[in-house]
Amino acid sequence: MACLEGKQRAQATIVAQAQKAQLIIGPLTTDAFILTKDTTPTPGFAELISEEMEEVDRVISRRLSSDVPLVGEVAKYIISAGGKRIRPALLLLFSGALSYNNSAKYEMAAVVEFIHTATLLHDDVVDDSTLRRGRATANVSFGNPASVLVGDFLYSRAFQMMVDCDNMKIMQVLANATNVIAEGEVQQLMNLHDATLTEEGYLEVIRSKTAKLFEASARIPAILSQQPQEIETACAEFGLALGTAFQVIDDVLDYEGESAVLGKNLGDDLREGKTTLPLIFAMRNCSPEEKILIQKAIEQNEEVELAPILSILQKTGAMQATKEMAHHQALQAIASIAPLKDSVYKSVLVQLASQLLLRST
Secondary structure: OHHHHHHHHHHHHHHHHHHHOOOEEOOOOOOOOOEEOOOOOOOOHHHHOHHHHHHHHHHHHHHOOOOOHHHHHHHHHHHOOOOOOHHHHHHHHHHHHOOOOOOHHHHHHHHHHHHHHHHHHHHHHHHOOOEEOOEEOHHHHHOHHHHHHHHHHHHHHHHHHHHHHOOHHHHHHHHHHHHHHHHHHHHHHHHOOOOOOOHHHHHHHHHHHHHHHHHHHHHHHHHHOOOOHHHHHHHHHHHHHHHHHHHHHHHHHHHHOOHHHHOOOOOHHHHOOOOOHHHHHHHHHOOHHHHHHHHHHHHOOOOOOHHHHHHHHHHOOHHHHHHHHHHHHHHHHHHHOOOOOOOHHHHHHHHHHHOHHHOOO
């Protein structure tokens, strides 16, 4: 009871901060929520930065050049698969919010996309994945050795571009982020088939492997534009909270999404032995027999019958509890950027966080 009251007080504090920033807060209990500053239509982030993203694509294409044909072929294969490009988009949105217009932002946006793409190539090899963004993974198409080595190429190319930027603090931020991501991946590997993983352990992993690059993407524009520490911290906190919420919803979609829409197979996390938040919440509230069923599904190295697990997740309210966690993180993100000056970019950042629970891919 004391723990529940503590969470409720923390939630109330964050809501109060968001309301102080003149935001309209939707109810926590709904599957979707809306947080907007007013009723004036705000462009979506893709619309607002479409021309800038085209420039980032040009930088990516130019920087993928290599004397080794297979390097460019594999890299272009994974990057051309699309995706939300949310990390470079976040960097461009914060650049707009901070009135930073130097072309260095395009190079840095390409850097964070290269780092992210490298992690995808390595992840798919480690997880033995066969499907990403609706088509065969690079390791299926080109083999594991090519995927690992091209991932290494993307990391090293990203670091070449960081050096070209000639900003020691940015190099420190991105080098640290890359190291933390690698640690998070190793920790997730160690956690495979561990049905005793706690909520705290789960959050530690996703803040490392996913949210850390969101944090760096949001922080970089503040460094480039030489903002005071208060603003840099606000940007970084937004990125960390948004990245955490993004991964939590991703784990929801592994059980609630549609394979055709997601571009990956439903239930892949469980088949890989990953103990994600929906399973952690379900094991807290299910019967002893159901808990044993979930534990066996996590611990075994064979095909899992998904239907009984999905039934337990719904019956125990685990999916709703996981969404509420994402909602809490989204509110934290929005509250954190209260110190930023009002602008269409800030409004779109608020919109980006507020619509997170509407994700279907």
